[in-house]
Amino acid sequence: MASNRPTIAILTGGGDVPGLNPAIRAITVRALREGHRVVGIRRGWAGLVDYSREADADNSDCVQELSEAIVNRAGRTGGTFLHTSRTQPSQLPRERVPEQLTGYGDPVNDVTKDVLLNLEHIGVDILIPIGGDDTLSYGKRLHDEGVNVVAIPKTMDNDVYGTDYCIGFSTCVTRTIELTHRLRTTAGSHERFLVIEVFGRYAGFTALLPTMAGAADRCLIPEHAVDVEHLTELMVYDHNRNPSRYSVVLVSEGASLTSHQGMSFESEETDMFGHRKLGGVGDRVAAALKEYSPRHNHGRRIDVVNQRLGYLVRSGEPDALDSIVPMAFGNLALDLIDRKQFGRLVSIHRGSYDNVPISSVTSDKKVVAVEKYYNTDRLRPIYEFDGAPLFIMTSD
Incomplete structure (x- = not known):
């Protein structure tokens, strides 16, 4: 799946919310027009856990090539067409470790080294995880491991620290x-x-x-x-x-x-x-x-x-705000990529679009004052x- 073009991978993790597909659409349409290759990682972090690097392996359940035609159809709908899961690669139960991954015999395993190898095998240059604090905390882990990460906040509860607003709220x-x-x-x-x-x-x-x-x-x-x-x-x-x-x-x-x-x-x-x-x-x-x-x-x-x-x-199509904000967040993510500013979380602060370090996600809990x-x-x-x-x- 290698390519000479810079490849952006998008994934959605945790609970589904209306607004995820508009965000995927915004990222994909602009990225393709700017010369990037765009792939979707299916089923959240599970797609990167289950991906097989074996020759001729069928990874269609893990990775999907994205086009304008695909995201335009999905962009008007709720949920996430890339699917999602609550998989945590650093806390993977032994029974959940796929058979192609060897050397993991503990009751709970950290398979991050294979996630990194899988990202390299897919040819991912930049990763955009869209999720709440659990999904994005692992995004921070990958950033710390050297992956170019730009994150987008999503949660019904609106409780991701570092942003006024999360997609779905x-x-x-x-x-x-x-x-x-x-x-x-x-x-x-x-x-x-x-x-x-x-x-x-x-x-x-x-x-x-x-x-x-x-x-x-x-x-x-x-x-x-x-x-x-x-x-x-x-x-x-x-x-x-x-x-x-x-x-x-x-x-x-x-x-x-x-x-x-x-x-x-x-x-x-x-x-x-x-x-x-x-x-x-x-x-x-x-x-x-x-x-x-x-x-x-x-x-x-x-x-x-x-x-x-x-x-x-959390079901059905997004309302007006969850159609507009994901579009803006997607474009903000591309702005950061164009400037090669990685390890960032796109955000809203006091009504203005902004970005903060992805480490903000794990720094505190956002609750009602x-x-x-x-x-x-x-x-x-x-x-x-x-x-x-x-x-x-x-x-x-």
């Missing part, structure tokens, strides 16, 4: 507002509480921003543990002053309750990055609201509509915007 907020408003009809018809669990492992932006926009009365975020009886008192107040007799709370999946230790998980199983799958805090909140409601509602129980939005907010944006007594946003950037959060 606007569509997530848009979908959350839309679906919450749809669910109001059922909650209002039955005069119930409406509990909606949304994304947000460590950062509560996906609950805070829709609540700011009027989608909910209250919100629970991972940055502040909540007394659920206090929440019940507030929800009963909202319920009884609403002419339709219902109230709404958005609950981040990573939210914690003072009555329970830590986050809520679906199971003990972890991915290669050590993350257990979150889920269940909405169920706990719903049960507690039902239990405590008579204490604050003159002895009468209020029932609950309990819904986890899950993948509904509770003292600025969250009223811990009223369990709702603080509405102060003077001088704040779009979406109120910054990369600082």
